[in-house]
Amino acid sequence: MDGSMMAEGKPPVNTGSTARIPDGFPGERMRVLPRPLVAKARATPPTASVLVTDAGFFPHAAHHGRSRAAADETIVIHCVAGRGLCRVGTRTFRVGPHQVLVIPAGVGHRYEADDDDPWTIWWAHVTGTAIGPLVSALHADEAPVFDVAEPTRVSGLLDTILRRMETDEGLRSLVAAGGAAWHLLSVLVADRRAPSRGRADPIAEVQDYLRQNLAEHIGVDQLAAMAGFSVSHFSALFRKASGFGALEYQTRLRMSLARQLLDTTDRTVTSIARQVGYSDPMYFSRQFRRIHHLSPTQYRTRSGSDAADSASDPDRAGRLSR
Known part of the structure; x- marks a missing residue:
């Protein structure tokens, strides 16, 4: 079912009162571009069209959580195991295995791992002039959490993005990561518009x-x-x-x-x-x-x-x- 908004009668995700941490998990992989490089890349073709600024893989991310008044980039999180939740405005959404959370740029939010069953996630922050139409097609402002038909394909594309960024910060790597991000968002749009079907x-x-x-x-x-x-x-x-x-x-x-x-x-x-x-x-x-x-x-x-x-x-x- 598209979306996973909490409703009366459904058990809430347990978030307790544990302090949240943004990163530092055993086995994690993460790359964050220097902000001066981001500013330059956003103003220079071809990276101005699609640019991945941050990407990572957090396995069993106990006590993970982030809160932002707004993000400069669209955030894509793919949960492959465990659970978490996201609060956007007055709404709260569950995030479970084989679901994707997409938070459009400029939207205030908080997301965090479940205390009892913390999520394992692949994630990326994406910006650029070509990103807006794809994010709009996802209707992520209405229901930011949705199922994907081929979760391994989605995590594979996020892994490709991260591997490109792990290579170096040169133009070739940035363009390759951006191309994989464009592919990823296109796959998500196709998945969301396709009739509901079981997982491959x-x-x-x-x-x-x-x-x-x-x-x-x-x-x-x-x-x-x-x-x-x-x-x-x-x-x-x-x-x-x-x-x-x-x-x-x-x-x-x-x-x-x-x-x-x-x-x-x-x-x-x-x-x-x-x-x-x-x-x-x-x-x-x-x-x-x-x-x-x-x-x-x-x-x-x-x-x-x-x-x-x-x-x-x-x-x-x-x-x-x-």
């Missing part, structure tokens, strides 16, 4: 994320957070679905692409290793040999020999294709 398979969503981000290095704990499960439960479900652990599954996806590149290009092993996520070609070669029992060079040589033999022996070509 979270394990299949993680597998799709790994296929689309072969060169990224992401831990099992973060994949579990994307899916909204504990690490142990996620690992068991993933192995049941795929036959492999999540990292081994990604390694085999990488090796599949590496085989394709070895078969169809004359690129160096080092170049192929980098494309599939390995900065160390020796480590890439060891992983390739572990799975294929051949080094990348041996694999390419044998594949070339098979192709030459097939060209001279049509019957052999037919046998190889079967």
Whole structure:
């Protein structure tokens, strides 16, 4: 159901009287741009259109909370586990697993984690001349909390934003983070306008994320957070679905692409290793040999020999294709 506004007869989220803290949680990741850089980027194309100023990941954020008279940026928070709430004006909204909270720029608010079941969240602050129409299309000023159909896709985009910002504060990283933020808000608009439907398979969503981000290095704990499960439960479900652990599954996806590149290009092993996520070609070669029992060079040589033999022996070509 869109929105999660508290109503009479529903149990309130327990916020108690615990003092709230803005950050500093074990395992957190966070990047905040220097304010002079933000001012410059907001006045300079192309970052003036879409700019991510802050982004982060807070796991099990006990006692988390923030209160602002107004924010300069639109705030997007994706809750993947646990619970929290947000107060906007005189209204209070619950925030639960697989829901997104969007607070438009300029709106006073307070949000905080539940005391008994603190949330795990991915979040970003976004500004720019192109952001207003997307936020308006979300109707976030009416009901800032809503369900998403593909939560792993949403957390994956927030992870991409954060990874870009973790790289450096150069123009290339800022533009890439802004592009991911535009994609994120577009997905949220599409989700909110789509007919209500059940959640997609979270394990299949993680597998799709790994296929689309072969060169990224992401831990099992973060994949579990994307899916909204504990690490142990996620690992068991993933192995049941795929036959492999999540990292081994990604390694085999990488090796599949590496085989394709070895078969169809004359690129160096080092170049192929980098494309599939390995900065160390020796480590890439060891992983390739572990799975294929051949080094990348041996694999390419044998594949070339098979192709030459097939060209001279049509019957052999037919046998190889079967």
